Amino acid sequence: MTFVRLGDKAVPHHVRVTGSGPVCVLSAGLGLAWFDWDPVVELLAPWRTVVRFDRPGAGLSGHARVPPTLAGEAERIARVLDAVGLPGPATVVGHSLAGFHCEAFARLFPARTSGLVLADSSVEERPGVRIPRGVRVGAARLCGAVLSGAGLPRAIGPVLRRAAVRGEAASAGAVPGDVVRRVYGASRVLRGSLLEYATYGDLATELTGLRREYPLREGLPVTVLAAYSHGTTTWLTRQRNLAASLGAAFRVARPSGHLVMRDAARSLAEAILDTAP
DSSP states (O other): OEEEESSTTOOEEEEEEEEOSSEEEEEOOTTOOGGGGHHHHHHHTTTOEEEEEOOTTSTTSOOOOSOOOHHHHHHHHHHHHHHTTOOOOEEEEEETTHHHHHHHHHHHOGGGEEEEEEESOOOOSSOOOSSOHHHHHHHHHHHHHHHHHTTHHHHHHHHHHHHHSTTGGGSTTOOOHHHHHHHHTOHHHHHHHHHHHHTHHHHHHHHHHHHHHSOOOTTOOEEEEEEOOTTOHHHHHHHHHHHHHHTOEEEEESSOOSOHHHHSHHHHHHHHHHHOO
16 A cells, blocks of 8 residues: 655545556546455456556545646546656556546547546536536535534445445455445545536536547557446447547446446456557
């Protein structure tokens, strides 16, 4: 376990580096933590140097002090790699919201990107926001302060985590209860999640601009892996369209819920290894 600061006054970032070989960076979706990648890391470690990190307000990292921007999240990936002495190039793997972050990294740091994998990534065909950013950020911070002051994270945070990840307690990759309580019983995780949720539309809009201004490097291997469970055909269509727009290979993990790294770890590991052999 390592904690790094990505600047003199930056918050401590929790980072884990496992395995050997070409570098691969795993970035999880909103509200998730480093341990959600455990089943995938086990499969990748013999072949890849795997870097996992918690964004501010997630996992074991410090509080989120500023609302996120897409360019800032892409730079965060670059700084994490620099901090652990692995400047790249790297295959970047983004799940859900972090798919935005990793695609932005590939566009803004093309020389440092050897491959891009989007694991059931967020998709916004017509992004936009109606409420001013400052109002949304202020409301998220106020809500976080009120709920934290009432002791809600400690009271129900771990319970909600267990409910969201169905069957986790009985699975081979189960997360120990004390770790779940340490992470999801913390107010910083609630506050950080609310802040990322409040600025989701801003990041989607920012990505639209990056796609116009910064094309992906010619020849960059890209894979879109969509999760499939019964009745999600509309979601599959959107994921397939995303792959087509990026010139990416398209794969389906089935059966799998949105947490594809836990539900279909082997499918995701294979997609990562095949994208940048």
